[in-house]
Amino acid sequence: MxxxxxxxxxxxxxxxxxxxxxxxxxxxxxxxxxxxxxxxxxxxxxxxxxxxxxxxxxxxxxxxxxxxxxxxxxxxxxxxxxxxxxxxxxxxxxxxxxxxxxxxxxRLLGLVERHRRYVAAIAALPAALRETKRADRRVWSSEADAGAQADYFRARAAFNEASRDYFRDTASLLARAHCRRDLAAHRVVCDVGAGPAAFAAILKAAAPHLQVHAVEITYEDPAYLATTAEDLRAAGLDVALHALNVLHEPLPPAIDLLTANRLFSGLDRDGADGWAERLYAALAPGGTLALVDFFATGEPAHDRSVAALVALWMAWNRHELQRAPLTDPSDDRHAWGWNPPWRCDELARVLARAGFHDIRARSVVPPFALIEARK
Ligand SMILES: C[S@@+](CC[C@H](N)C(=O)[O-])C[C@H]1O[C@@H](n2cnc3c(N)ncnc32)[C@H](O)[C@@H]1O
Incomplete structure (x- = not known):
């Protein structure tokens, strides 16, 4: 690394x-x-x-x-x-x-650098509050065709690469949700939508007995996979990288701790049940699901932080669309728009519908919250 x-x-x-x-x-x-x-x-x-x-x-x-x-x-x-x-x-x-x-x-320098773009964009928030349309996240859902997802995520590999330092430096904030977890009680961990695998790496370093899998559709991109593998090799950490579409391909067997960070916040309301069902199916009986993401908890200080972040995203989207208007029909930015932040209670209902029980939620560090559940 x-x-x-x-x-x-x-x-x-x-x-x-x-x-x-x-x-x-x-x-x-x-x-x-x-x-x-x-x-x-x-x-x-x-x-x-x-x-x-x-x-x-x-x-x-x-x-x-x-x-x-x-x-x-x-x-x-x-x-x-x-x-x-x-x-x-x-x-x-x-x-x-x-x-x-x-x-x-x-170190949170990756977070600071990611937020640099919001400084010039914040002035676009009033216009965003007047004119933003609803987001279209269908390609992230289980309803989407695997071929369309492959094309979409292939085109998105450059964005993921540009976000590597941000995801890497903020993996510590995701990992804070697991500081009190008894990792000795687990054997097989799988992080889905793992990005640069920094979160998976922190868990592996903390509990070397764990078999740790990182699953990510962008590992189909040879350069993205190679950099991720090289970072892990340099850190001396044995994390298995899987180039998989979680919605259409089987996950590794016997997973007893399944994590998905900053994934559900990208889903629209219609897209979450399919994901919850896939994750339920992939987990061993008695296993734990843990999602860390920008979820509203109902606590005022936490939810203010979620609102601040989402407002910055919306301002930046509007600023970008003004700077370089849409002309190409295949431009990914057609999908941009308003998707209300997920509240823990509504996500708890999604997980319950998929069969999960013992569902609990708490703030980790605003705007990050943890939802966990058992199969
Ligand atoms: C916002 S990023 C978060 C990355 C990482 N979990 C983190 O928090 O640092 C979401 C990731 O999920 C991946 N992803 C989305 N849909 C996927 C799918 N169907 N199968 C595998 N990975 C997927 C994306 O490529 C992306 O890297």
């Missing part, structure tokens, strides 16, 4: 409020530009070497930022919890040290 993934134990050690504050910065339309500018000026890395005065920092960066601009970034960064000022010297906070350095224990 490019930089070492955090261990599950290290992920568990970071306090909830600190992770929540770091993620919240990326969702805050005023804080995000300050964080990005601080990173562009390498301020976290420079202050990680020790406290520094404004004059000292300005002298180092005279060609990149005036001292007024630098003061603004530092002072606003103090307000947003990135820096602290003591005796005219600025220093890095625990939050910035934990999440925003290249070698941070819970």
């Amino acid at each position: 490019p930089s070492a993934l955090p261990s599950l134990a290290a992920i568990a050690r970071v306090p909830d409020d600190l992770v929540a504050a770091a993620v919240a910065l990326c969702l805050d339309a005023a804080a995000l530009p300050v964080l990005l500018r601080a990173l562009d000026l390498d301020l976290p890395a420079r202050l990680a070497r020790g406290p520094a005065t404004l004059d000292g920092l300005a002298a180092e960066e005279a060609d990149r930022a005036t001292s007024v601009a630098l003061e603004m970034v530092l002072e606003l960064g103090c307000g947003f919890g990135l820096f602290a000022r003591r005796d005219r010297r600025y220093e890095l906070t625990v939050l910035a040290r934990t999440c925003f350095l290249a070698d941070s224990p819970l």
Whole structure:
């Protein structure tokens, strides 16, 4: 892997409020530009070497930022919890040290970079609130023809590759949902829609006795598969990669922990039952299903975070469509549009209809929630 993934134990050690504050910065339309500018000026890395005065920092960066601009970034960064000022010297906070350095224990730089695109897009939110049409996610559902799905996901491989750092650096947030799980009680884990397999890798590193499978339709793409396999090999982790369409091909046998992260949030209301039935069929009796995703839980602080994220997505969609209007009928963006965030209670009903029981839900770190159920 490019930089070492955090261990599950290290992920568990970071306090909830600190992770929540770091993620919240990326969702805050005023804080995000300050964080990005601080990173562009390498301020976290420079202050990680020790406290520094404004004059000292300005002298180092005279060609990149005036001292007024630098003061603004530092002072606003103090307000947003990135820096602290003591005796005219600025220093890095625990939050910035934990999440925003290249070698941070819970590195969230991939999340910050993914959100960079929202800075210019946020102004499109009012227009999005007036004019967005409903999303069309039929190709993600079990109703869709396997050939159409193969074409769609082949065309989407570049998007998945461009999202590798984002998925990788936020796998720690998914894995937080499993910190309290007794992994010793499991033998065979399968992560479906696994993307870069970083989440699967964290589980394998935490519990080497586990047989870990990562299933992903984009592994049909040789370059995407090769990079994923190379990252795992470099980390010395034995995760089996399967190029499979989960909706149309059988999963590995004897799975007793089945995970699917950030998958159901991409499904429309008609598409979820087919997925739940497939996952139920793939799980061994007594096994556990665990979904971590952007689900609303009903808790105000959690749901505010989900709303903030979805608002950013909608603004960005609108911004992109304005920037480069649709002309090609096969353009994937025809499917873009409004799909209300899933609420845990409605998803619980979907899982119950498929046969799952003992269904529980909780916030992991807003906007991520966990739903788990037993077969
Ligand atoms: C939003 S991404 C999330 C990736 C990863 N789970 C994470 O959270 O970092 C959803 C993934 O599901 C995969 N996927 C969607 N439908 C699939 C199918 N029918 N079979 C296998 N993978 C599928 C997509 O290719 C994509 O990589």
